Amino acid sequence: MSVRLTEPSGLMTLRSTETSPFGRKVRIAIDVLGLGARIAVAPANTLDENDTLRQQNPLGKMPCLLLPGSEVLYDSGVIIEYLQEFAGTDRLVPRQGPERYRKLTLATLADGITDAALLMVYEGRFREPGAHSTRWLTHQRGKMLRALAAFEPAPPPANVTDIVSIGLACALGYLDWRQPIAWRPEHPRLEQWLTDFSRHEGAFGRTQAKS
Structure with missing residues (x-):
């Protein structure tokens, strides 16, 4: 499966919960990068077979980030790197070296x-x-x-x-x-x-x- 990233022009959605430690990592990054107004948080239930999380991430795991359109990113490390690139900074992860x-x-x-x-x-x-x-x-x-x-x-x-x-x-x-x-x-x-x-x-x- 290939993922082609485009520049999101609308609201992104983070599928996670308040209690997920990996979701918390992403929520901290969103706060630090000043992206709170660009990302909505939608709860997910990993045990619910009817939760759309399983279609968004075939592993049925959170967090995953829904970009405008059909593109989806997971896991927390990938999401954080994407968000810092979107924010135009390298304060969370050095870009190279x-x-x-x-x-x-x-x-x-x-x-x-x-x-x-x-x-x-x-x-x-x-x-x-x-x-x-x-x-x-x-x-x-x-x-x-x-x-x-x-x-x-x-x-x-x-x-x-x-x-x-x-x-x-x-x-x-x-x-x-x-x-x-x-x-x-x-x-x-x-x-x-x-x-x-x-x-x-x-x-x-x-x-x-x-x-």
């Missing part, structure tokens, strides 16, 4: 924390209590702990909003909300970083789920 790939690698590491946390949450949500796989949960917990340990010695600058800090803040925010692990006691630098980043970047607080 070694720094671009360093940032994308760290952003992938941060997203991996969220991915593992989601899989732990899904294990509890979709399996009967007696069917939970301790081995699977341990496997996902290990991913999170190793990634957190990699960020702990030197978190990204708290006064910079980019693809790395957005992803890491959303990952830690999701850990605080769903609590698949207690991350704060063993990661004081990351704990302080999240406090400092949330003070620096108002979009983090503005995109927090209300419930």
Whole structure:
């Protein structure tokens, strides 16, 4: 399937929910890039077979961005890169050079924390209590702990909003909300970083789920 991007002249639509951590990444980017007036947010239900999300993204996953016409973009990283290009800036992801790939690698590491946390949450949500796989949960917990340990010695600058800090803040925010692990006691630098980043970047607080 090929995707041909055109310059959107109308309103774009983000399919996501307030509680989606990857959707939150995109909503922070929209806020930071000043694109709120150009993008509407439409809730999606990944479990509803009748939700048009499954036609918009064959994987049935969110977030996905509907451009005017029939073009659709997914996942969060692709959407954020598109939005920054649309905004005519490179403040979230460097356009080229070694720094671009360093940032994308760290952003992938941060997203991996969220991915593992989601899989732990899904294990509890979709399996009967007696069917939970301790081995699977341990496997996902290990991913999170190793990634957190990699960020702990030197978190990204708290006064910079980019693809790395957005992803890491959303990952830690999701850990605080769903609590698949207690991350704060063993990661004081990351704990302080999240406090400092949330003070620096108002979009983090503005995109927090209300419930």
